[in-house]
Amino acid sequence: MFSRKTVLIVGLLVAVTINLIVLSLSSRHRFPSEGIGQLAVGVVAPFQLVVTNSCRFLRETWQHYFQLVSIAERYDQLSRELDMATAHGAECAELRRSNRRLRALLHFQDAVRFEMVAAEVVGKDPSPWFKTVIIDKGYKQGVRKGMPVVVPQGIVGQVIGAGRYFAKVLLIIDANNAVDALVDRTRARGVVTGTAMGQCALKYVLRKEDVRVGDLLISSGMDGVFPKGLRIGFVSGVIRRNSGIFQDVTVTPFVNFEKLEEVLVIRNEPERPKVVATQ
Amino acid sequence: MNLLFYLILWLVLTLFQTVLLPLFPVFRFMYDLQIPLVLFLGLFRPLREAIVAVIVIALIMDGLSGGPFGIYCTTYFWLFGLVTGLVGFLHVRNRLLLPFVVVCGVAFENAVGWLVRAMGTASFAVPPGSGRVLVVQMGWAAVTGPPMLLGMDWLTRHWEQWIALRQARRDG
Numbered sequence: 001m002f003s004r005k006t007v008l009i010v011g012l013l014v015a016v017t018i019n020l021i022v023l024s025l026s027s028r029h030r031f032p033s034e035g036i037g038q039l040a041v042g043v044v045a046p047f048q049l050v051v052t053n054s055c056r057f058l059r060e061t062w063q064h065y066f067q068l069v070s071i072a073e074r075y076d077q078l079s080r081e082l083d084m085a086t087a088h089g090a091e092c093a094e095l096r097r098s099n100r101r102l103r104a105l106l107h108f109q110d111a112v113r114f115e116m117v118a119a120e121v122v123g124k125d126p127s128p129w130f131k132t133v134i135i136d137k138g139y140k141q142g143v144r145k146g147m148p149v150v151v152p153q154g155i156v157g158q159v160i161g162a163g164r165y166f167a168k169v170l171l172i173i174d175a176n177n178a179v180d181a182l183v184d185r186t187r188a189r190g191v192v193t194g195t196a197m198g199q200c201a202l203k204y205v206l207r208k209e210d211v212r213v214g215d216l217l218i219s220s221g222m223d224g225v226f227p228k229g230l231r232i233g234f235v236s237g238v239i240r241r242n243s244g245i246f247q248d249v250t251v252t253p254f255v256n257f258e259k260l261e262e263v264l265v266i267r268n269e270p271e272r273p274k275v276v277a278t279q
Numbered sequence: 280m281n282l283l284f285y286l287i288l289w290l291v292l293t294l295f296q297t298v299l300l301p302l303f304p305v306f307r308f309m310y311d312l313q314i315p316l317v318l319f320l321g322l323f324r325p326l327r328e329a330i331v332a333v334i335v336i337a338l339i340m341d342g343l344s345g346g347p348f349g350i351y352c353t354t355y356f357w358l359f360g361l362v363t364g365l366v367g368f369l370h371v372r373n374r375l376l377l378p379f380v381v382v383c384g385v386a387f388e389n390a391v392g393w394l395v396r397a398m399g400t401a402s403f404a405v406p407p408g409s410g411r412v413l414v415v416q417m418g419w420a421a422v423t424g425p426p427m428l429l430g431m432d433w434l435t436r437h438w439e440q441w442i443a444l445r446q447a448r449r450d451g
Contacts, residue, residue, distance in 0.1 A: 023349050024398045026349045026350075027347040027396075036339075036341065039342060040339045040340070040341075041343060044339070124298075125345050125346075126293060127311065128310075130346040134297075258301075
C-alpha cells in the first residue's frame with residue numbers, strides 16, 4: 001500500500017518525535033532513573049575504585065620516594081604554618097565560646113553538630129556537560145539521596161542517587177544544581193547555580209543589592225538541603241545591566257573540583273534556628 | 280562472546296574517561312570516548328551483534344551520567360543508525376574519512392547535549408564557553424578517533440581469530 005521509502009520516512013519522523021518527547025520529559029524531571037542509575041554505578045564503581053586506588057598509590061609512591069629533596073623545605077614551611085594555625089585555632093575557640101554565650105543570651109539554639117561520613121571520590125561524570133562524581137559510600141553507610149556533601153573549604157554538592165556501596169553526587173558547578181545563598185557582608189540573597197565552564201553564577205540578585213567583587217557567599221539554609229553558614233565561594237565579577245531587575249554575578253567556588261579526592265556527607269538534616277519573639 | 284568483548288572495551292574506555300583522564304588537566308575537555316566505539320560497531324561490525332552492544336552501553340552510560348536520562352541513548356542510537364545507513368551509500372570506512380566521521384559524531388553528541396539543556400532550561404542560548412569546549416573536543420576527536428577505530432578493529436579481528444582457534448582445537 002505504501003512504498004518502502006514512505007514507511008521509512010514516517011517511521012523516522014515518529015521515532016524523532018517520540019525521542020524528543022522522552023528527552024523533554026526527562027530533562028524536566030531533574031535526575032535520572034534510579035533503578036538503572038544504581039545498576040550502572042554498582043557495575044562501574046568497583047572498577048573505578050580499583051583504578052583510583054592504584055593511581056593514588058603510584059602518586060604517593062612518587063611523592064614520597066622521589067621528592068625527598070623538597071621534603072625538608074616543606075617540613076619547615078609546614079611547621080611555621082602549624083604554629084600559625086594553632087594560634088588561630090585558639091582565637092577561634094575563644095570566638096566560638098563567645099558566640100555560644102551570646103546565642104544563649106538571645107535564646108538561639110546552639111549551632112547544629114553535624115553527623116558526617118567521610119567518602120572518597122572514585123570516578124567522575126563521563127560527560128563534560130554534566131558535573132557529577134561517584135563516591136565510595138552508599139546507603140549501607142547511611143548515605144541517602146538529598147544529603148549535602150561538603151569539604152572543609154566549602155560546599156561540594158548533594159547526593160542525587162545512592163546505591164548499596166556507592167553514591168552519585170551532583171556538584172554545585174553543574175547547571176542543574178542550585179544552592180540558596182547569602183552574601184555574607186550585606187545578606188543579599190540569591191541562588192548559586194553552575195555554568196558551562198565549571199564556575200558558578202549567583203542568580204536572582206536584585207540590582208539594588210550591594211554586591212562587590214571579593215564578597216563571601218555562604219549558604220542561607222533556606223533551601224532545606226544545605227545547613228546555614230557553609231562557605232560556597234567568592235564573588236569574582238558583577239555586571240549591572242541597564243535593563244532587567246537582576247544583576248549578573250559570577251562566583252568562583254572555594255572548592256577545587258579538579259582535585260577533589262575526599263568529601264564529607266552530612267547525614268543529619270539541617271535545622272532552622274528557632275527565633276523566640278522578644279517582648 | 281563478541282558482546283562480552285565489546286563490554287570489556289566499553290569498560291576500559293569508561294575507566295579511562297572517568298578516572299584516568301581527569302587526573303591530567305590537558306584532557307579536561309576530552310570528548311566522549313564511547314563515540315569511537317559506537318562508530319566502530321556501526322561501521323565494522325554485523326548489525327545483529329552491534330545493536331545489542333549499543334543498547335546495553337547506552338543504557339549504562341545514561342545511568343552513570345548525571346544528565347537527564349535518555350541523552351546517551353539518543354546520541355548513540357541515532358549515531359549508530361546514521362553510520363549503519365550511510366555505509367551502504369558512502370565510503371565512510373575509508374581511512375581518509377575516519378577523522379571526519381569521528382568529528383561529526385562528537386559534534387552530533389554536543390548538539391544533543393545543547394538540545395537537552397535547552398529543553399530543561401527553556402532557553403536556546405548557547406552557554407558561554409561552549410564553543411571553545413566543542414572546538415577542543417573536535418580537535419581531540421580528529422587526532423585520536425581514527426587510531427581508536429582502527430585499533431578496535433584490529434583487536435576485534437584478533438579476538439575472533441583466537442576464539443576460532445580455541446573452537447577448532449576443541450572440535451578437532
